[in-house]
Amino acid sequence: xxxxxSDALAQSGGEGGGFLSLVPLILIFVLFYxxxxxxxxKRAKKHKQLVQSLKVGDEVVTSGGLVGTITxxxxxxxxxxxxxxxxxxxIETHPGALVFLQRDxxxxxxxxxxxxxxxxxxxxxxxxxxxxxxxxxxxxxxGED
Numbered sequence: 001x002x003x004x005x006s007d008a009l010a011q012s013g014g015e016g017g018g019f020l021s022l023v024p025l026i027l028i029f030v031l032f033y034x035x036x037x038x039x040x041x042k043r044a045k046k047h048k049q050l051v052q053s054l055k056v057g058d059e060v061v062t063s064g065g066l067v068g069t070i071t072x073x074x075x076x077x078x079x080x081x082x083x084x085x086x087x088x089x090x091i092e093t094h095p096g097a098l099v100f101l102q103r104d105x106x107x108x109x110x111x112x113x114x115x116x117x118x119x120x121x122x123x124x125x126x127x128x129x130x131x132x133x134x135x136x137x138x139x140x141x142x143g144e145d
Contacts, residue, residue: 051103059110062101068093069115
């Protein structure tokens, strides 16, 4: 019979504080907000400002890693496609090579003349590679006996 008494005591035991049991859950949510949600909102706001401030002649990097100069911006009249407003930008990656992308694909604005510095660096590297190379020593193979 004593086993019934222990069950009765367990059932009538003190209830946990209703609000106190929610405190850890609330703390986790607050921590989640400040570590994940808020920084993402700041990055999205900064990216939106970057995309809106683009102009012809800016040197940019795209999300795919393309580096180029903006040569064409869509006019202020935005095209509506399927309910979505899409803005396009034309980027010249190499003289004569024009790539059209959505504005949102631009992820970084480069300082002025960065591309010309890249090209000058690449030309220097290429000219060093065109020097006369030493040929590898020839190995004479003996005929089979």
